Amino acid sequence: MKFQFDNRLTNELPEDTLAAQGHMQPRLVQHAVWSATQPAAVAAPRLLAHSVDVAAMLGLSESDVRSDAFLQAFSGNQLVDGMQPFSTCYGGHQFGHWAGQLGDGRAISLGEVVHDGQRFELQLKGAGPTPYSRSADGRAVLRSSLREFLCSEAMHHLGVPTTRALSLMTTGESVLRDMFYDGHAADEPGAIVCRVAPSFIRFGHFEIFAQREDERTLRELVTFCIDRDFPHITGSADEKFAQWFKAICERTALLVNEWLRVGFVHGVMNTDNMSVLGLTIDYGPYGWVDNYDYAWTPNTTDANGKRYAFGRQAGVARWNLQKLAAALVLVAPSQASLMDGLDAFDALYNQQLGATLAAKLGLLDFGESDDALVNELFAWMQQSNIDYTEFFRALANLKSSETADQAWQKIHDAFYQPELLTAQQDSVLDWLNRYLNRIVSQNNSSDADTDCARQTRMNATNPRFILRNYLAQQAIDAAEQGDLSMLHELQVALRTPYAEHESLKHLYAKRPDWALNKAGCSMLSCSS
Secondary structure (H helix, E strand, O other): OOOOEOOHHHHHOOEOHHHHOOOOOOOOOOOOOEEEOOOOOOOOOEEEEEOHHHHHHOOOOHHHHOOHHHHHHOOOOOOOOOOOOEEEOOEEEEOOEEEEEOOOOOEEEEEEEEEOOEEEEEEEEOEOOOOOOOOOOOEEEHHHHHHHHHHHHHHHHHOOOEOEEEEEEEEEEEEEEOOOOOOOOEEEEEEEEEEEEOOOOEHHHHHHHHHOOOHHHHHHHHHHHHHHHOOOOOOOHHHHHHHHHHHHHHHHHHHHHHHHHHOEEOOOOOHHHOEOOOOEOOOOOOEEOOEOOOOOOOEHHHOOOOOOOHHHHHHHHHHHHHHHHHHHOOOOOOHHHHHHHHHHHHHHHHHHHHHHHHHHHOOOOOOOOHHHHHHHHHHHHHHHOEEHHHHHHHHOOOOOOOOHHHHHHHHHHHEOOHHHOHHHHHHHHHHHHHHHHHHHHHHHHOOOOOHHHHHHHHHHHOOOOOOOHHHHHHHHHHHHOOOOHHHHHHHHHHHOOOOOOHHHHHHOOOOOHHHOOOOOOOOEOOOO
């Protein structure tokens, strides 16, 4: 098992000199982007699952993955040639408030691999304490690690920009966690995920140095990020900066639109959890909306404020970009370059939102007259306890020749409580009638469009399989008892999320009633 490392971050950015001297105690790290950090050895690592795709992306064969060298390296027990482990310094706004220094408290990057002309940073999550661990142990539990491993790969196959996951291992050690922060801490199985991305640089990496008025380190980091992570950007230094910030804004706009498309809720959209590459990063208390609810959040910490609820994610993304812009004022060539980036977010988000909604509804275009159709749709969906994923898949089965009553029968199973729909039925039937008229008009105006073509488009946009929280929890419960069958079955399902497989039909179902209030099946805490 060999890698080609070039480790540009540790070679080009300022180092924490105290860590270099062996001082690993948690502390404020000044004037440094990274700290040399060794993973802590674990007692009995065991590989539970890996991504075949990610392994191949890194140039690893199946025999490499099954080797003892792989087991030791990606559990943090033994480094391979070229690895230079480190953790990084960053801050962030958490739930709207500046939280100060945060940093990689339980993430240790092993180094940067270059393979087939692409760069990949390999990062172990749960590999032990770092100078940024504060009072924590730097470990992670199987519960959260399995969720991150599965969701990283599920999002990729859904077509949503994301960090990836190479491997999931247990450590053979217990980790003490208070899952709901209610004073009932308990031992849980420890685990480590190896996650992979071209870059793990976050908005918070820039914020921490701006807050400290450390212009020199901030400027170095900006220049490095542009050169390494945005190599396609050219021009003068000022032009590069403007293009770079605009690119961050536009990638963020595209990302949150993709979340809306598949019904994903991040749950913790703090600025320290926002990637400059526009990747979904840090899978904590995430979830997919089951019954459509604009104000639903999967995060118990956010249950009252609902800051990071499904329907508020675009606004939060814009707010986070404003905080990044405020941090970059110190080194920006002009405020105009920052405002242009924020304007680009607004323009692209609104443009892409129209395209997303059109695709979900099977429309060839999205005009002003369709605004009312969409607004009425989400209004009655909010009131009707209807499954977001099941509804749009059912909608694809409608024929333009059908009546609203016939269409009603096709979407009926998407409702969680169809027997309680008397009050909403008129609104739903009226909307179905308007939608069918829109489809008839579209078919008449386009020789190329047919019911079959529309269905194909919709089923390529609206997933058949999503990683619902109750499914992940079932896999967790089984894995904690040594049964990996559900974990591996979900791995199979997530690879083809838009296809219909009879053998996986039981994984496509709406959230069952028993899962509504079961721990881990609806809302989750940040504990991991």
